[in-house]
Amino acid sequence: MTYDPLLERMPTSRLPSFSDREGVFGGERPAYAEESPFKIHGGCGLMGICDESGKLMSGETAIRAMAVQRDRGNGLGGGYAGYGIYPEFPDHFCFHMMYHDLAAKEAAEAVFDQYFVIDLAEPMPTRPVKGISDAPLLWRYFLAPDPHKLEMAEMTAEDYVVHTVMLINSKVDGAYVASSGKNMGAFKGVGFPEEIGHYYILEEYQGHTWVGHNRFPTNTPGWWGGAHPFTLLDWSIVHNGEISSYGINSRYLEAFGYKCTLGTDTEVAAYLFDLMLRRHKLPMELACKALASPLWSEIDRMPEDQQALMRSLRAVYGPGMLNGPFAIVLGFNGGMLALNDRIKLRPLVAARQGSVLMVASEESAMREVLKSPDKVWTPKAGEPVIARVEGMDWPIHGDLHLSASEVSCAVTGVENSCETVEVV
Amino acid sequence: MPASLIQPEFKVKIDYDKCHKCGRCVQQCGWGVYSFNERPIPDDTKCRACHRCVTYCPAHCITIQKNDLAFRDNPHWTPALRKSVWRQAESGGVMLTGMGNDRPYLNVFDHLVLDACQVTNPSIDPLREPMELRTYLGRKPDSVEVETDGNGGFHLKEGTGVSNNIQLETPIIFSPMSYGSVSLNVHKSLAMAAERCGILMNTGEGGLHADLFPYQDHVIVQVASGRFGVTPEYLNRGAAMEIKIGQGAKPGIGGHLPGEKINREVSETRMxxxxxxxxxxxxxxxxxSIEDLRQLIYSLKEATGYKPVGVKIAAVHxxxxxxxxxxRAGADYVYxxxxxxxxxxxxxxxxxxxxxxxxxxxAVVDQRLRDEGIRNQASIxxxxSIRSxxxxxxxxxxxxxxxxxxSAALMALGCHLCQGCHTGSCSWGLTTQKAELTRRVDPEWGAERLTNLVHAWSHELQEILGALGVNAVESLRGSRERLRAIGLDEQTCKILGVKPAGL
Known part of the structure; x- marks a missing residue:
């Protein structure tokens, strides 16, 4: 390892200089942006299921929910995130890693060795599945920050982990962190989602919350890391849609220090959640109202104090409003949030059966999984569906003190997004 | 020697076979082109091609043509430059003119094209779906702070949120044109239209005539270097105040309203x-300097209970x-x-x-304010020359x-861009104070035409937003990703933050 993330903290002078706006005109490609340098268009299918009682369900459920939505993808990306799946290591950070080659694995493991106590390192259990090829080396690690080094770094454990994610994604060539949360993991790759699910043997995992995704990109990125969900710590996001306001959303985020480098709408949605929920401390319900704002005609009819609140939300967060068709599911340790765009241009159906709340792009998924739901409904445009697991914490990482550029760097691992990370 | 070497720019042609000999052209022309001797006789030297006579001729027998005199070719010495030299040799003075720059500089707008949705994101039909143009003008906080009401609901934290913003129903306002440079009827037309459209008009630097008081909630009152008509009452009447530092047509110089245009009413309003x-x-x-500007901004705010204050500047390097x-000096908007x-x-x-x-x-201001993290602190x-x-x-x-x-607002009221505003003889009754001319604009008629224009542009903006697949104007604002350049050089594209078409 050339750079020491915590002691040298990636001196900015040694980072490549690369300006976003120059990039438009054919400047150098960022080192690990294996997604297209252009914005990727496409449609998708998604699902989220959460048992609010905390009861665990098999990953098979998620696979079945995605399998009936096969037509919504084209085999170029599928993935899942499961929560509560590692009860034997509930307090360890679990890193799901993708490596292009052994050199990348050695380099990444050197980082783990240096900063963490590794309690278990093992190849990700997989089985051969027809249709899945070109898989990278997949490993997982159950880690705890080295207590001495953590103290030396004067950071919270969450910050420490995100710094590590940032370091590996941006500096270790050929290594990518697919997920890094506690008691959760992301399983994703290039293929149809049921193939990906079987490949990762998901039916052997038990989780209280699952999200799944099926991708239909209009080009062929072919990168396993580019499949959904995108994750940071225990947040995961799956997304179906095309944000027509991407241009201003990304410029708005850049003013707060985020760097939108992957050209995916999902990245923008992830940063907006980070900005509103973690940094601006907005309640989840209001963050949803900012992202999928009510119409002015609706606001004008609200009671006066709600009018004042909604006017302010729209006037302040207008540039962050996600305009255009989307359905998003945000998973976290403690539940999930599903949100549709403001005039419902993408499908999102919800169902409840006892303590189980489920959302999906198509009702077929609920009928397949729930069998006899108490209620199936179509959430209204901009109206969030929120599931909370009883007794679990609210999902805001109170111990996280990251700057925007650090979040960008961690999520994308593109060097460009890391260049402004401040030297503390 | 002839009185002038300069030949008429236009030729007035009358088809006398069709002419009614009614004399209406004589009556309509503010420039004194026509005399009448059994039939109208035009003096080409006075014609500015404003088409007032053409429009009002009942027989449609008048036409105006360019006086297309041949000059020896010399791309370096255009005929216009030669005429300037002759004119200045005659007068020894600074040449005055009206309206905007007419030189053929590259027009960037004409090299930019907009995007539209196809397949992966749907376009939206503004005739069937809501399409929102409402805009808030003024300073906005970085974030919204809320408190829980204890019942699962939320309200704004005391003293936070967006305040002192002006609600506009569409992102168009009328630019400052002073009473004095334009007639009171023009001001009334603008004020009435602003009220009907839910937008703003701007007094310019000539004060606010009492006839406009009923519309004061839709008026920006300007404070320019001459401080004409500025009183505490004037400031308090406006919905917002504007400090005029410069004007695009004449950056770096002050205003000049010729004495001929200052009649009793203008004089009272301007003091x-x-x-x-x-x-x-x-x-x-x-x-x-900038610290003095800050003092004036806050003086105005103090005088009015903290109404919004904008600053108007000319676009310079x-x-x-x-x-x-x-x-940073505290302006709520930059014009x-x-x-x-x-x-x-x-x-x-x-x-x-x-x-x-x-x-x-x-492009450069928006980017700079974003780079400095202060874009939300002021509107732009x-x-x-917003033409459409x-x-x-x-x-x-x-x-x-x-x-x-x-300019577009004046054109809605009849202006033909003849560039004779400074003469005070506008045949359309716009930039004049002569009673026989100003009465040509009926404020009711003017307000209706201006309202039509604003509504028409708003509908067209809605169509554009719909094609772009967004249903609120804030999703277009600053979204340069939706623009592409055709035929602009790389450096200009970079400055604009716009990709060339094809990328």
Whole structure:
């Protein structure tokens, strides 16, 4: 390892200089942006299921929910995130890693060795599945920050982990962190989602919350890391849609220090959640109202104090409003949030059966999984569906003190997004 | 020697076979082109091609043609330059003119095209779906702070949220044109239309006539270097105040209203003697730098219980740094006026050669404010030849919050862009104070035409937003990803933050 993330903290002078706006005109490609340098268009299918009682369900459920939505993808990306799946290591950070080659694995493991106590390192259990090829080396690690080094770094454990994610994604060539949360993991790759699910043997995992995704990109990125969900710590996001306001959303985020480098709408949605929920401390319900704002005609009819609140939300967060068709599911340790765009241009159906709340792009998924739901409904445009697991914490990482550029760097691992990370 | 070497620009042709000999052309022409001797006899030298006579001729027998005299070819010495030399050799003076820069500089708007949705994201039909243009003008906080009400609901934390913003129903306002440079009927038309459209008009630097008091909630009151008509009452009547530092048509110089246009009513409104030239100084004599501007901004706020204060500047080379300073000085909006902006009177040499295009100014100011993390602290109003809803959409996509229209508004009232505003003889009754001419604009008629124009552009903006697949104007604002350049050089594309078409 050339750079020491915590002691040298990636001196900015040694980072490549690369300006976003120059990039438009054919400047150098960022080192690990294996997604297209252009914005990727496409449609998708998604699902989220959460048992609010905390009861665990098999990953098979998620696979079945995605399998009936096969037509919504084209085999170029599928993935899942499961929560509560590692009860034997509930307090360890679990890193799901993708490596292009052994050199990348050695380099990444050197980082783990240096900063963490590794309690278990093992190849990700997989089985051969027809249709899945070109898989990278997949490993997982159950880690705890080295207590001495953590103290030396004067950071919270969450910050420490995100710094590590940032370091590996941006500096270790050929290594990518697919997920890094506690008691959760992301399983994703290039293929149809049921193939990906079987490949990762998901039916052997038990989780209280699952999200799944099926991708239909209009080009062929072919990168396993580019499949959904995108994750940071225990947040995961799956997304179906095309944000027509991407241009201003990304410029708005850049003013707060985020760097939108992957050209995916999902990245923008992830940063907006980070900005509103973690940094601006907005309640989840209001963050949803900012992202999928009510119409002015609706606001004008609200009671006066709600009018004042909604006017302010729209006037302040207008540039962050996600305009255009989307359905998003945000998973976290403690539940999930599903949100549709403001005039419902993408499908999102919800169902409840006892303590189980489920959302999906198509009702077929609920009928397949729930069998006899108490209620199936179509959430209204901009109206969030929120599931909370009883007794679990609210999902805001109170111990996280990251700057925007650090979040960008961690999520994308593109060097460009890391260049402004401040030297503390 | 002939009195002038300069030949008439236009030729007035009358088809006498069709002419009714009614004399209406004689009556309509404000420039005194026609005399009448059994039939109308035109004097070509006075014609400005404003088409007033053509429009009102009952027999449609008048036409105006260019006096297409051949000059020995010399691309370097255009006929216009030769005429300027002759004119100045005759007069020894600074050549005055009206309206905006007419030189054939590259027009950036005409090299930008907008996007539309196909397949992966749907376009939205504004005839069937809501399409929101509402815009809030003014300073906004970085974030919204809320408190829980204990029942699962939330309300704004005391003293936070968006306040002192002006609600506009569409992102168009009328640009400042002073009473004096334009007639009271024009001002009334603008004020009535502003009220009907839920937008704003702007007094310009000539004060607020009592007849406009009923519309004061839709009026920006301007404070310019001459301080004409500025009283505490004037400031308090406006919905917002605007400090005018510069104007796109004449950056760096003050205003000039010829004494001929200062009749009794103008004099009362401006608080100056009748018949004297109203000359506002080039700089504000209490603003010699940014800290002085800050003092004036806060003086105005103190005087009015903290109403919004904007600052209008001409788009010049370092406009980004100036705008940043203005925002930090406490302005609620920055009004950028590009070099094609109109004027009632300006030296032609200044109008045609100073300043930069508004497209560039919007792009650099918006980017600078974002780079400095202060974009939300002030709105950007863009003006200086917004000619259509397409220009408006492109200006908004580059980063403007609101566009201001002056020339287009005057054209809605009949202006034919003849560039004779400074003469005070406008045949259309717009830029004149002669009672026989000003009565040609009925404020009710004017307000209806202006309202039509604003509504038409708003509908077109809605169509554009629908094609772009967004249903609120804030999703276009600053979204340069939705613009592409055709035929602009790489450096200009970079400055605009716009990719070339094909990328």
């Amino acid at each position: 100056i003697p009748t018949g004297t030239d109203a000359i506002s100084p080039a700089p504000h004599h209490d603003i010699y 370092n406009v980004a740094a100036i705008a940043s300073g203005i925002v 950028l006026d590009g070099f094609r902006g109109g004027t009632g009177a300006a030296p032609q040499i200044i109008r045609d050669h100073i300043g930069i295009p508004i497209e560039i100014a919007i 109003i863009a003006a200086g 809803s397409a220009d408006m959409a492109k200006a908004i996509a580059l980063g403007a919050d609101v566009v201001a229209v002056g």
